[in-house]
Structure formats: C-alpha cells, structure tokens
Amino acid sequence: MAKMSGAQMVVEAMREEGVEVVFGYPGGAIMNVYDEIYKHRYFEHILTRHEQAAVHAADGYARATGKVGVAFVTSGPGFTNAVTGLATAYMDSIPIVVISGQVPLSMIGTDAFQEIDAVGISRPCTKHNFLVKSAKELPRILAEAFYLARTGRPGPVHVDIPKDVTAEIAEFDYPKEIKLETYKPTIKGNARQIKKAVEAIAEAKKPVFYLGGGIIHSNSSDLIRELVHATQIPAVETLMARGVLRYDDPLLLGMVGMHGSYAANMAMSEADLLIALGPRFDDRVTGKLSEFAKYAKIIHVDIDPSSIGKLVHVDYPIVGDLKYVLSELVPQAKEKVDPSRYEAWREILKRYEELHPLTYEDSNEVLKPEWVIERVGQKLMGKARISTDVGQHQMWAAQFYPFTRPREFITSGGLGTMGFGFPAAMGVKKGVPEEISVNISGDGSILMNIQELMTAVEYRLPVINIILNNNYLGMVRQWQTFFYDKRYAETDLSMQPDFVKLAESFGGVGYRVKTKEEFDKALDDAISKGVVALIDVVIDRYENVLPMVPAGGSLYNMLLEYKD
Amino acid sequence: MEMRKVISVIVLNEHGVLTRITGLFAARGYNIESLTVAPIPNSKYSRLTIVTNGSPRVIEQIIKQLHKLIPVYKVIEHSELVEKEMVLAKIPLEERLADVEALCRAYNGNIVNIGVDSAIIMAADEPNRIANFINALKRFNPKEIVRSGVVAIER
Numbered sequence: 001m002a003k004m005s006g007a008q009m010v011v012e013a014m015r016e017e018g019v020e021v022v023f024g025y026p027g028g029a030i031m032n033v034y035d036e037i038y039k040h041r042y043f044e045h046i047l048t049r050h051e052q053a054a055v056h057a058a059d060g061y062a063r064a065t066g067k068v069g070v071a072f073v074t075s076g077p078g079f080t081n082a083v084t085g086l087a088t089a090y091m092d093s094i095p096i097v098v099i100s101g102q103v104p105l106s107m108i109g110t111d112a113f114q115e116i117d118a119v120g121i122s123r124p125c126t127k128h129n130f131l132v133k134s135a136k137e138l139p140r141i142l143a144e145a146f147y148l149a150r151t152g153r154p155g156p157v158h159v160d161i162p163k164d165v166t167a168e169i170a171e172f173d174y175p176k177e178i179k180l181e182t183y184k185p186t187i188k189g190n191a192r193q194i195k196k197a198v199e200a201i202a203e204a205k206k207p208v209f210y211l212g213g214g215i216i217h218s219n220s221s222d223l224i225r226e227l228v229h230a231t232q233i234p235a236v237e238t239l240m241a242r243g244v245l246r247y248d249d250p251l252l253l254g255m256v257g258m259h260g261s262y263a264a265n266m267a268m269s270e271a272d273l274l275i276a277l278g279p280r281f282d283d284r285v286t287g288k289l290s291e292f293a294k295y296a297k298i299i300h301v302d303i304d305p306s307s308i309g310k311l312v313h314v315d316y317p318i319v320g321d322l323k324y325v326l327s328e329l330v331p332q333a334k335e336k337v338d339p340s341r342y343e344a345w346r347e348i349l350k351r352y353e354e355l356h357p358l359t360y361e362d363s364n365e366v367l368k369p370e371w372v373i374e375r376v377g378q379k380l381m382g383k384a385r386i387s388t389d390v391g392q393h394q395m396w397a398a399q400f401y402p403f404t405r406p407r408e409f410i411t412s413g414g415l416g417t418m419g420f421g422f423p424a425a426m427g428v429k430k431g432v433p434e435e436i437s438v439n440i441s442g443d444g445s446i447l448m449n450i451q452e453l454m455t456a457v458e459y460r461l462p463v464i465n466i467i468l469n470n471n472y473l474g475m476v477r478q479w480q481t482f483f484y485d486k487r488y489a490e491t492d493l494s495m496q497p498d499f500v501k502l503a504e505s506f507g508g509v510g511y512r513v514k515t516k517e518e519f520d521k522a523l524d525d526a527i528s529k530g531v532v533a534l535i536d537v538v539i540d541r542y543e544n545v546l547p548m549v550p551a552g553g554s555l556y557n558m559l560l561e562y563k564d
Numbered sequence: 565m566e567m568r569k570v571i572s573v574i575v576l577n578e579h580g581v582l583t584r585i586t587g588l589f590a591a592r593g594y595n596i597e598s599l600t601v602a603p604i605p606n607s608k609y610s611r612l613t614i615v616t617n618g619s620p621r622v623i624e625q626i627i628k629q630l631h632k633l634i635p636v637y638k639v640i641e642h643s644e645l646v647e648k649e650m651v652l653a654k655i656p657l658e659e660r661l662a663d664v665e666a667l668c669r670a671y672n673g674n675i676v677n678i679g680v681d682s683a684i685i686m687a688a689d690e691p692n693r694i695a696n697f698i699n700a701l702k703r704f705n706p707k708e709i710v711r712s713g714v715v716a717i718e719r
Binding site: 119120123124127128131133148180181182183304305306309310 | 580583584591631632635636
C-alpha cells in the first residue's frame with residue numbers, strides 16, 4: 001500500500017480498472033486530478049469542447065465496446081452540462097462512470113463559486129451516485145462505481161469529489177473484489193419458470209420473439225440467433241435491439257412500434273404468446289396499452305425485476321441475466337419445440353410483409369433520405385458503426401440500414417437526445433478504431449454539438465457526419481403535418497450555416513450534395529481520405545417517416561401512407 | 565382499487581439515503597401517508613416505516629423500485645403486523661386533567677409533563693385508535709398536537 005493524494009488515487013483507479021481513454025474538460029475544482037493526468041500518462045485523455053459531449057463520447061465508447069466509458073468534468077456548470085449525458089445513458093442502461101469536481105468540503109452549502117448540489121441533481125438520472133467525504137474512502141468508492149456501472153442492469157454512476165479530498169493524502173488500497181451486502185442482482189433465472197416458459201412456447205400457435213436492448217447489454221445475440229433459428233419463430237426488434245438478428249434473416253419482421261413495420265406490429269397484435277427478451281415495454285413500442293398484444297400471454301425475461309409487470313401483466317416472469325437464462329432455455333426449447341407447428345403463423349406474417357413491405361417512392365429529381373441510408377448500407381454494411389442523432393433521420397436509419405451485428409447501431413432511444421450522435425460517434429471511433437464511424441444526423445440535431453468538430457479534428461477521429469437536411473426540425477414538422485393541421489410552429493430551419501465552410505473552418509472536410517452521383521462521390525471521398533467530414537445532403541423537404549402509429553394509438557392502426 | 569400498505573425498509577445508514585427514498589416516491593408519483601425513520605440499534609442500518617396507498621400494481625412497483633436502490637438492504641411488505649403510532653399534545657391547565665388522564669390511559673398514555681400553563685400528554689396505540697383519541701381530545705381544547713407517524717413490526 002502506498003500513500004498518495006486523492007487526485008493520484010483517481011488516476012491509479014483508472015489504471016486498476018484498465019481504462020484506456022477518458023473524455024473530459026478541466027476546471028477549478030478538478031484541477032488536482034488533471035495535474036495527475038499530466039504527470040502520469042496512464043490513459044489517453046480526449047478534451048471535448050463541451051462537457052455534454054464528453055459524457056456522450058464515453059457513452060458511445062461503452063455502447064460500441066461493452067466496456068465502461070469514463071468522463072471527467074469540473075464542478076458547477078461543468079457538471080450541469082454533463083447531466084444530459086448521464087440521463088441519456090441512464091434511460092438506455094449504458095455503463096459509464098462520470099467523475100466531477102466539487103468545491104472543498106468546508107465550502108459545501110455556502111453557495112461557493114461553481115458550487116451546485118451535484119449528487120442532488122444526478123440522483124434521479126444515475127444508477128447510483130457518491131459524494132466523497134475523505135480520501136480514505138475514495139479507492140473503495142471508485143471500485144464500487146465501476147462495479148455498479150457494469151453489473152446487474154448496467155447504468156451510469158456519478159462520483160462527486162470535493163477539491164480538498166483530491167489534495168488529501170491517504171492509503172491507496174484498491175479493493176480487488178467488491179461485495180455489497182445491499183446489492184445482489186439476480187443472475188440465474190428460476191429453473192421452474194424457465195421450464196414453464198419453454199412449455200408455453202411449445203404449446204403456442206402464434207408466438208413471436210420481442211427482442212430488446214437487454215440482449216445487447218448481456219452479449220447474448222448469438223444465443224438469440226440460435227434460439228430463433230431452432231424454433232423458427234418470427235421475431236421483432238425494438239430500436240435498441242437493432243442488429244441482434246441480421247437484416248436479411250427470414251424470421252426478422254423488422255422493427256416494432258411507432259415506426260415499426262406493418263408485419264412486426266401486426267405480429268404483436270395477433271400473437272398468442274410474446275416472448276419478451278430484454279425489452280421494457282416502452283410506450284413508443286406498445287402504443288395504447290389496453291390494446292397491446294391483447295390476445296397474448298407474455299413471457300418476460302429481464303435482469304431488473306422492476307421492469308417486469310411495470311406496464312403490462314406478465315404471465316411468465318423470469319428475473320435474471322439473459323445470457324444465463326438463455327443458456328438454460330435454448331437447449332430445452334430445441335428439445336421440446338416443434339418448428340413446423342408455427343408454419344401457418346409464419347405464412348400469415350409473410351402475407352403481411354408482402355401486403356405492406358417497408359418501402360418508399362424513389363425519385364430522380366430530389367434525394368430521398370431512405371435512398372441515402374440504403375446507399376450507406378450498400379457501401380459500408382458490416383464494416384461501419386452507425387450512430388445517429390434523434391428525429392426522422394434516426395428512424396429512417398433504424399428502418400433502412402442493413403444491420404448485421406449487435407453494437408453496430410448506436411442511438412439514444414429512451415431519452416431521445418438530439419446532439420448525441422456526433423460525440424457518441426467519436427467515442428465509437430475511439431473504441432473501435434479499425435471500423436468506419438458514421439453519424440447519421442439531421443439539420444436540427446447536428447448543430448446541438450457542432451463544436452465537437454474541433455475535438456474530432458484535433459484527435460484525428462474521422463467521423464463521417466451525414467446530415468439529412470430537409471431545412472426542418474423534421475419529426476416535429478411531421479407531427480404538425482399529421483396532427484396540427486400544418487401549422488409549422490418554429491420548425492422551419494431554413495436559416496442555416498454553410499456546412500461546407502463550417503467543416504472547413506474547423507479543419508474538416510465539407511460536402512454539399514443534391515444528387516445520387518454527388519452523394520456517392522462525397523461518401524467515397526470522405527471514406528478514402530479518412531477525415532472528419534460533414535456531408536450536407538439536401539433531401540426531400542416533406543418526406544415522412546412511415547408507417548406511423550400515432551402516439552397513444554393501437555399498434556394495429558398504422559398510418560401507412562400520407563397523400564397531400 | 566386503492567389500498568393502504570405499510571412497508572418497512574432497511575437501509576444503510578449513510579449520507580443522503582433518505583433523499584433517495586423520498587426522491588423515488590416524488591419522481592414516480594407515489595404517495596407517502598407517513599414516514600418514520602431511526603437507526604437500528606448496534607448496526608449500520610436504519611429502519612424506515614412508510615405508510616403508502618395505491619393500486620396493487622403501484623404497490624408492487626413501489627416495492628420493486630425500493631429494492632432497486634443500492635443502499636436498500638431489505639424491503640418488508642407487511643401483511644400480519646402490529647402497528648403503533650404515538651401522539652403528544654398540549655392541554656391548557658384549566659381543563660379537567662383528571663378526565664384528560666382517564667382518556668390517555670384508555671389509549672396507552674399518560675400525562676407526561678406539567679408546565680406553567682399547560683400539561684403535556686401522550687398516547688401510543690394503533691393508528692385508527694389514535695385518530696379516535698385525537699377526536700376525543702378536542703373537547704379539552706388542545707393547543708398543539710404532534711403525531712409520530714406509524715411504526716410497525718411483523719407478527
């Protein structure tokens with residue numbers, strides 16, 4: 001054991017945890033820690049240009065790699081800027097640790113310069129948080145923070161460290177193993193419940209797999225693919241589960257929910273058994289709850305007991321880590337389930353797919369956003385990670401990109417944070433440098449963290465930003481078209497910067513494209529140059545995301561087309 | 565169908581733990597009818613007794629969400645329980661203290677202090693009996709009434 005300052009403990013703890021990269025922004029209250037970073041180059045530090053971006057980058061890194069992402073910020077405004085990042089990670093159960101500076105202990109509560117009740121603010125948007133009261137307890141708290149972030153239902157953990165604690169000297173005794181009396185997530189599912197679930201599957205006539213983000217967090221996509229193929233039961237994916245099955249898997253009906261495919265939503269509505277593996281019955285998936293899957297019994301596997309039965313009645317609840325539950329369930333299902341049993345059901349769903357396939361009307365006059373996404377897919381399928389911002393472009397990406405693997409699609413689902421995509425794509429690039437990192441964005445979202453052009457250029461993180469530019473805050477504009485009688489209140493974004501010059505002024509490369517040929521040229525050029533790029537794609541101003549289930553409507557009542 | 569529920573929560577006795585509990589109730593729109601908290605003797609834990617109400621689904625969620633908080637060791641959902649609540653009140657000395665004392669005794673209580681111009685009385689009983697007691701006390705013109713909230717123990 002060695003004696004050292006609290007600040008040194010922070011960097012030593014990063015070494016203990018195998019942290020490769022920290023995204024952050026220094027300031028008064030966290031300067032002692034930054035001084036230690038300067039002295040010991042244990043990990044790379046990426047200086048973002050805004051604290052929100054630091055947390056999103058750590059989040060993107062975590063989503064792409066499955067490792068814990070780390071961000072450092074200072075007290076007061078440094079921390080409050082980071083809150084959106086914490087909330088984004090919390091809603092999607094992403095393991096990150098955010099360390100913030102705080103004013104010295106003796107000044108807490110005095111409204112000191114850059115003081116804010118950080119743990120008071122982060123409490124409802126983190127899995128857990130800590131205010132460190134002495135350097136002595138710092139090693140234990142940091143070890144617990146990493147442990148809590150990555151175990152059980154993962155999530156963000158916030159550690160607030162007063163400045164005098166970072167200066168205080170104490171023994172550094174980093175715990176090798178964490179045991180918390182009050183925190184013991186259930187890992188193995190109940191064997192009897194698993195058996196009953198398998199029996200329910202074997203007896204069902206119209207079962208459907210409802211695949212959620214928990215599959216990605218628990219790294220159980222391989223087991224899911226094995227289960228789906230062995231049983232030949234059709235499957236739908238939530239936004240967070242895109243990539244669990246390959247896009248061309250014949251059993252994949254597509255995405256489910258508000259902008260889900262017709263076949264996926266009808267499968268949910270007509271099924272007699274939902275096999276829910278790691279989803280959380282979000283309102284954007286279920287629509288009107290009283291009409292949701294109303295003929296179905298429900299099996300729900302989730303590591304978080306509070307997710308089960310929160311919104312709908314569950315007939316076969318199984319609490320546990322999906323990977324462990326599936327390792328029990330898959331062999332039993334293979335033995336007991338006769339795939340030919342569901343042939344008529346598959347036939348019905350195939351008709352639904354043929355009746356209303358996911359499609360769009362292409363044009364030679366104007367670029368269609370769906371075409372752009374498909375084109376990106378044709379060029380980069382299987383060798384790029386696709387991040388998005390939030391809005392129409394996000395839904396088009398989720399619908400039309402050919403996903404082949406888990407952790408390929410990086411998107412803010414639960415919180416729906418505009419400005420997430422670009423910094424997240426930088427974190428993705430840092431985590432998976434051998435692959436191309438693309439951010440599909442909109443002309444609204446991209447401006448919400450545009451300052452990160454500087455970070456990306458400085459650290460050579462060649463993110464290709466594809467802006468689907470319709471001069472509108474598109475998704476809100478779409479709702480105004482459908483539900484507000486075309487009163488386009490404050491959604492016209494035709495006042496815009498010159499994105500080409502904007503990119504160039506930061507040292508990146510900009511393109512403005514209006515045709516398919518120009519788009520191909522720009523994307524090829526950006527890929528071959530390996531630079532930070534903004535491709536400003538002028539698209540059809542009035543294209544809508546379809547199908548659409550109006551908020552609060554039933555899944556089976558989809559708007560399939562809109563004619564002016 | 566609303567129901568009343570008494571829940572005991574055993575929590576690590578650490579900084580900010582009460583805020584985590586009350587914050588959870590506030591954020592998710594759950595009701596707190598009463599809440600008492602005190603350390604458990606010779607341990608690092610405290611015990612909270614929360615009286616709440618809601619539909620069975622809401623009660624189930626409350627219990628699960630409480631479990632999910634990291635410093636929560638145990639959540640006890642009482643069915644067979646003994647509940648007690650204490651009440652303190654100030655009665656003017658002009659009132660007939662013999663009658664006051666008789667009333668207190670009927671509710672496991674007594675006169676506990678006599679000051680310059682008022683007597684302080686206490687009673688400890690089941691919550692619904694405490695409500696009756698307070699009602700009966702009215703004719704003695706109480707100057708102040710302080711209720712403790714419910715404590716409960718499983719039978």
